[in-house]
Amino acid sequence: MLRAIQMTDSLRQIITKLKDQNLFRVLKKVENDQGTTLVVDGKTYLNFSSNNYLGLANHPELIKASVDATQKFGTSSGASRLITGSMSLHHELEETIARFKGCEAALVFNSGYHANIGVIPTLTDKEDYIFSDELNHASLIDACRLSHATTQVYRHNDLNHLEELLQKSPATNHTKLIITDSVFSMDGDLAPLPQMMALAEKYHATVFVDEAHGTGVFGKTGRGVVEHFRIDSNHPRLIQMGTLGKALGSFGAYVCGSSELKEFLINKSRAFIYTTALPPGVIAASIAAFKVVGQNPELRKNLWGHVDYFKTELQKIIKGSEFYLAPSESPIIPLVVGDTSQTMKISNLLFEAGVWAHPIRPPTVPEGTSRIRFTLMATHTPTQLDDCLGMLKLVL
Numbered sequence: 001m002l003r004a005i006q007m008t009d010s011l012r013q014i015i016t017k018l019k020d021q022n023l024f025r026v027l028k029k030v031e032n033d034q035g036t037t038l039v040v041d042g043k044t045y046l047n048f049s050s051n052n053y054l055g056l057a058n059h060p061e062l063i064k065a066s067v068d069a070t071q072k073f074g075t076s077s078g079a080s081r082l083i084t085g086s087m088s089l090h091h092e093l094e095e096t097i098a099r100f101k102g103c104e105a106a107l108v109f110n111s112g113y114h115a116n117i118g119v120i121p122t123l124t125d126k127e128d129y130i131f132s133d134e135l136n137h138a139s140l141i142d143a144c145r146l147s148h149a150t151t152q153v154y155r156h157n158d159l160n161h162l163e164e165l166l167q168k169s170p171a172t173n174h175t176k177l178i179i180t181d182s183v184f185s186m187d188g189d190l191a192p193l194p195q196m197m198a199l200a201e202k203y204h205a206t207v208f209v210d211e212a213h214g215t216g217v218f219g220k221t222g223r224g225v226v227e228h229f230r231i232d233s234n235h236p237r238l239i240q241m242g243t244l245g246k247a248l249g250s251f252g253a254y255v256c257g258s259s260e261l262k263e264f265l266i267n268k269s270r271a272f273i274y275t276t277a278l279p280p281g282v283i284a285a286s287i288a289a290f291k292v293v294g295q296n297p298e299l300r301k302n303l304w305g306h307v308d309y310f311k312t313e314l315q316k317i318i319k320g321s322e323f324y325l326a327p328s329e330s331p332i333i334p335l336v337v338g339d340t341s342q343t344m345k346i347s348n349l350l351f352e353a354g355v356w357a358h359p360i361r362p363p364t365v366p367e368g369t370s371r372i373r374f375t376l377m378a379t380h381t382p383t384q385l386d387d388c389l390g391m392l393k394l395v396l
């Protein structure tokens with residue numbers, strides 16, 4: 001009891017400190033589906049903060065597939081994949097993903113976070129080396145922490161620094177894993193994958209690329225940044241991972257590569273083995289999502305049209321101010337304000353005006369680079385884009 005009281009006291013101290021530093025976070029309560037508008041407390045906001053890039057989260061085909069599968073197969077998979085939870089739908093999804101990505105094999109994980117912590121520590125051991133971009137997603141950082149390998153962090157997208165570290169690592173037969181986001185989620189820029197693949201060849205390393213924000217969005221057929229750069233999906237030095245919860249409008253994640261990789265992970269990956277398999281409704285929605293992505297290339301075309309327009313107009317609005325757009329190459333458009341309290345003020349003003357554009361502050365981004373992150377969706381209407389830009393003109 002005494003210990004519980006002490007615990008509460010120390011938590012309160014931490015909370016007070018976060019509030020003092022403008023870093024305290026609270027959850028909002030969204031009362032509708034994940035479309036281009038969100039309802040909070042009965043008020044409607046334009047949604048410029050979603051990862052639902054293609055608007056598939058409320059697509060009728062995904063909903064129907066999910067409802068049908070739930071009716072036929074129930075609400076739960078009942079067990080982990082290795083016990084009784086590996087249903088025909090899971091296998092169908094894995095075949096669908098392998099075909100879509102052009103890989104030999106794919107394995108589904110329960111989320112992108114699970115996939116990263118489930119693959120990276122399983123592939124590497126004490127004597128191995130990991131090379132990780134300093135701006136990698138938290139799930140990749142946690143994966144490195146869980147691994148017993150020596151992790152070396154290279155400066156963001158700095159190929160010279162990466163090569164320097166690769167050069168210094170012992171020329172042994174041990175695993176060398178280069179880990180990177182394909183699209184960096186806070187800046188929207190891309191990893192120089194072709195050059196990284198060349199370094200992997202030169203130093204006998206493997207590239208693990210996280211396509212969370214790439215899948216469905218980049219490349220001629222939406223396979224991701226790997227397709228954008230025309231890298232062979234079956235390259236023996238490449239492992240790809242992506243989530244089904246962002247552009248694909250569903251939930252879960254995949255890892256793809258060789259069939260040996262898949263068999264190895266089924267046998268060794270703790271985050272795969274010790275968790276209940278995703279439910280039928282979710283898996284069926286994911287299968288439907290790949291179908292919709294394949295049949296509707298105009299979704300990507302709309303999205304990229306919106307990105308061009310929004311960036312051009314926003315540049316005009318901030319011209320001559322101290323604000324700037326991070327050099328994004330994706331539907332993630334970060335307006336860097338700098339100061340955290342000013343960022344919060346602008347974000348709050350936008351929210352009051354009916355625009356939900358999320359502020360991103362330390363520790364998610366470095367000190368002094370607090371920003372408002374706009375993410376665009378294929379399903380935004382031109383009027384919605386103009387309404388958001390209009391509000392920005394007023395508050396900036």
Ligand SMILES: *Cc1c(COP(=O)(O)O)cnc(C)c1O
Pocket residue numbers: 111112113114116137139140181185210212213243244245252253
């Ligand atoms: C969102 C994200 C993840 C986590 O994926 P979830 O399916 O949401 O768990 C992993 N990596 C990156 C780069 C992400 O942006």
